[in-house]
Amino acid sequence: MAAVKTHVRTTLNGEATEYLCEPNQSLLEVLRDVLFLTGTKEGCNDGNCGACTVNMDGRIVDSCLVLGVEAEGSDILTIEGVATPEGLHPIQQAFLENAALQCGICTPGFIVASKALLEKEPNPSEARVRHWLAGNLCRCTGYDKIVKAVVDAANTMGGKK
């Protein structure tokens, strides 16, 4: 079958972004291989690990399970859109301060997922953080430091939204 490319218009990290993709390319492949935004990671590529988590229209999704063509008209946030020119996002800072990462492959997914939680629920319980992050797997650090970082970030950010 001839691979006809589709023209897709999105808002990506706050900027109007257009790309061409084939219907069999996932949003993850488009981000990494077409737009060269390699902060979003490929882990399992089947929706189990959450390493490819991005925020799409206000909901976190596994970008490996979204087709690039499905993103037409969407507002997408990737890890590249989390820090500002002024500095790291408080969640990123909390991950550093809590040593909540080792190899770092799962980290962008955890941070994008955590940001969505704290924007919705500024003061989640530890249990709520663990439940929210169940779709993100970490194979080296373990979860305690990650959960602690998210709770610390919530405290730092408290009332600022």
Place this chain on the structure above:
Amino acid sequence: MRPIEYVAAKTVQEAVKSLAEKGDAARPLAGGTDIIVQLRGGRRQLDRLVDMKAIPELNELTYNASSGLRIGAAVPCYRVYGDAAVASAYPGLIDAASLIGGIQIQGRGSIGGNLCNAAPSGDTIPALIAHSAVAEIAGPGGNREVPVEDFCTAPGRTVLQSGEILVAIRVPAPAAHFGACYIRFIPRNEMDIAVVGVGASMVLDGNKVTACRIALASVAPIPVYATAAGAALVGKEATEENINAASEAAQAAATPISDMRGTAEYRTHLIGVLTRRALQSAIQRAKEA
């Protein structure tokens, strides 16, 4: 994933036509959380995906206390459990919708897609059966309705014929003193496939059961509607002894296999435990309703 054609249908008629043109080589796409994995893994080979998310009827979630609930086939799980009125009226369905996958999957995956994927382990299916849900189908030959308990025909197979799509799932308004519950057993807290799942619903008159439906996941090639198990409680008091009898009838309705998730014997044991717990929770909720 091999090359594929993507069609974003705008109307039910357009979707039906686009699917019928390709027969078995086309499938609907809603959240994509099953079909994209199947295509990538080579478990399905298709020439065309027809995206359902731009069709208004498939995106509607409507609830009315007298006419009940209608869930468009492409409505993602989070919208169903995120609606306070729906969550309070359909507790068994909400149990299921809020434990499928993680937050990422619930943001995309639909209850309609879970039903059409027809996995024996599909968590929402026993819950839908417990809630007496009906599938609204549109196709080249017109519209028809099928009770959810008759929808799945084999693992991954349903009553949908070439060109037919699931438009919506309709769930009747709950009676007074109605309660329902879906629980499953998995070896971890989240993000796993049910070893056994049980959906139960109940209408109480005082402590007497006037209606009861029980359905099971992961214990047969298709989700099981255990009619005898529900019937075992109807007209009886909601006592421990009668609950035990219903759970034994549920065990008898299953034909579990042994696989990497558990042996047939273990699954049979779990059906008993989970049916009792689901019934107890449904009774509690019916009393609070």
